Amino acid sequence: MKSGSQAAFFGLEGFLENQMVTSSLAFEQGISGKTFIIQGLGKMGANLATFLQSAGAKCVGVKEHDCHVFDKEGFNVHDIISHKKLHGTLKGFQLAKPVDDFEIYKEDCDILILAAKQKSIVCHMAKDIKAKLIVEAAYAPITPSAYMILRGHSKIIIPDIFICGGSAVGAYLEYCLSCNRRDSGLAIAEFYKNILDQLCSNDRRVVISKNSIGKIKGSGMEPDILTHALRILYRQKTQEMIDVALKYNLGYDFKTAAFLMSIRNIFDQILCSENIKL
Secondary structure, eight states: OHHHHHHHHHHHHHHTOOOOHHHHHHSSSSSSTTTEEEEOSSSHHHHHHHHHHTTTTTEEEOOOEEEEEEEEEEEEHHHHHHHHHSSSSSTSSSTTTEEEEEEEGSSSSEEEESSTTTTBBBBHHHHHHHOOOEEOSSSOOOOOHHHHHHHHOOOEEOOOHHHHTTHHHHHHHHHHHOOOOOOOOOOOHHHHHHHHHHOOOTTTBBBBOOOHHHHHHHTTTTOOHHHHHHHHHHHHHHHHHHHHHHHTTOTTTTHHHHHHHHHHHHHHHHHHHHOOOO
């Protein structure tokens, strides 16, 4: 299932189409034309890089555990992925250099995607990172001290708690689609029912706008109902995260905003249930 990388793409897309965020970064709106460096070409990283390239972004660097590749003119992501599948490594690929701690992170790019492991960015690296936007596409790739330094240098970080949830969300949406929502009596979260009701009529025919289909196809995905549901969900949650950051004067600290959203959701589910009286 590619839902994890799809969700990461839609979350990033939502931020890059928000005028407030892009103005802060001095970016044009949208993914097209952005340059990115990606750490890790596993399932998440390879698929996400492919979607970004299909949507018009340019990969200028890849970091793996044993080497890294950088070229400001860019690479074809498919060539890099094919080389790794064939050889199990990026060694031997054009311009590949031996592994280093963090030299590639000092290179110029718009977006840095961390899709490999925990504690990839520690405090002594943070001040030299050139990317303006950083995506936590792995769990806890930035240490707390490095996070504070990056925020002090006006970097915007899209947090792991948001980006990495796509696989679980996709699995649950697929489950919702597989059962009869109205007649089975299964307890499906109202939020997901609302999402799916936007997509299906009573006879189960998909209702998707031409614009949405174009966006999905443009990123190299199949415009099926699950993909479209993920896009709706992640774009809604992107806007909610931005709204929470504004409401509580957090600036662009979206990690704190994501935690506040999570705490509020837990409160709503546990303490505000109709079956519980305080």
